[in-house]
Amino acid sequence: MTDPVPVLRLEGIVKTFPGVRALDGVSFTLLPGEVHALMGENGAGKSTLMKVLGGIHAPNEGQIFVSEEPTVMTSPMHAKAKGVVFIHQELSLADELSVAENIFLGELPLHAFGRVDWQKLYADTDAILKALNVGFDARTRVGDLSIANQQMVEIGRALTVDPRAVIFDEPTASLTDSEKVVLFDVIADLQKRGVGVIYISHRMEEIFKITDRISVLRDGQYSGTLHTAQTNEDEVTQLMIGRSLDLSRAENTHQMGEIALEARGLSCGKLFRDISFNVRKGEVLGFYGLVGAGRTEIAETLFGLRTPSSGQILLNGEEVRINSPIDAIRLGISLVPEDRKDQGLVLGMNCRDNMTLPQIGDLTAGPFVNEGAEGAIFDQYRDKLDIRTPGWRQIVGNLSGGNQQKIVIGKWLSMRPQVLIVDEPTRGIDVGSKAEIHNLIRDLAAQGLAVIVISSEMPEVLHVSDRIVAMFSGQIMRDFTAGEVTEDNLIQAISGISAEKVA
Known part of the structure; x- marks a missing residue:
């Protein structure tokens, strides 16, 4: 049986800024239908690597392949056109616009002479919101939503296209436990459709619950890739920071006062x-x-x-x-x-x-x-x-x-x-x-x-x-x-x- 063709492959990515080598020859592979965690300490290079993939930063060296086709990402819109969609930790929504306008921003369905097809816009948005199992509709003003529901609108943007890869950056930071369940269901559905998912998170329990493989960056360099089912938190931690951590309950060794x-x-x-x-x-x-x-x-x-x-x-x-x-x-x-x-x-x-x-x-x-x-x-x-x-x-x-x-x-x-x-x-x-x-x-x-x-x-x-x-x-x-x-x-x-x- 031949190995599946990767939906994404990054080879030898180097990115430098004045006085800083943020990425030093990093390689990464995403397979169809897998959830692949990208981990590392803050400052390890995760965000820079994703910005290179998303066309925000041009690499100094290295190549990006989408379904084994060499690709130069020139902008986030270009990346989306190639089927690479980002769900950012920092919300990038327009508060005064509706949910529908935010989800299809830059891609509004049009009638002749450039008029917005509002009926189609709302119908398409409501179909996406139904899949996300949320309690608001397409016409809701985004600024009236909670932070958690705004995060669900961000996720809805990924469902407007037929993506090859979806990158989630700390997606559960503002979600309740019930909303996390919905998110994980969305990710499972993407897997079934053969979409590759890159999952960036510091939450170990989530990583071990939903991912297939874990790749680690350390100080801008690739540290290695582990199969989630064959590793543990301690091994991942050592790969990230080079040492084990004592997470046992702290003992009070000093006298409390008034x-x-x-x-x-x-x-x-x-x-x-x-x-x-x-x-x-x-x-x-x-x-x-x-x-x-x-x-x-x-x-x-x-x-x-x-x-x-x-x-x-x-x-x-x-x-x-x-x-x-x-x-x-x-x-x-x-x-x-x-x-x-x-x-x-x-x-x-x-x-x-x-x-x-x-x-x-x-x-x-x-x-x-x-x-x-x-x-x-x-x-x-x-x-x-x-x-x-x-x-x-x-x-x-x-x-x-x-x-x-x-x-x-x-x-x-x-x-x-x-x-x-x-x-x-x-x-x-x-x-x-x-x-x-x-x-x-x-x-x-x-x-x-x-x-x-x-x-x-x-x-x-x-x-x-x-x-x-x-x-x-x-x-x-x-x-x-x-x-x-x-x-x-x-x-x-x-x-x-x-x-x-x-x-």
């Missing part, structure tokens, strides 16, 4: 109600629950982004009023937000200015900023957090996800808070950088900081937390100590099965 922050009967409309908990100095308190459980909204209330409808917030035993982030910062509460790119960083600004942004008023004398003081702050936290950047002038948008997250954490640590709230600390970050962030969180607690970690990943919240608050539908169901929590009772609590409440 209660730093306490909430009593805190409510915020329909978002959450009657929330009571505390976190001590030197403690990591994890919040775990399904999307919509109210975890992020509690963090936003503690940081002054939302106004509670009832209840109390106490800091060091004294009741405080937090009406704005300025109040929270003044009281020593800092928030590393869920979406670092939209809420935590100014991507076009350099590293130093991002890190000192919240305290720029204190670093200003008259009309001038004290650049020496700014530089000293950046140098201190670059070294402390091991931020890998050529220098402070580097634009933050050019850093890897892990280093971007360290910039956000450094920004708030430089404010010397008493309480640090970290929402989804490792979203979109590779396994090596995850371990660094986890160790950093534990180290901060060991230094006496009270840390609240909100995470959608069970292994993460189990690994870093001293206690775990389990939430369901705006309520606290259980408050577990590290010694009593198990995966089973945690899942029960966040599913609303357990009726036990925190006293």
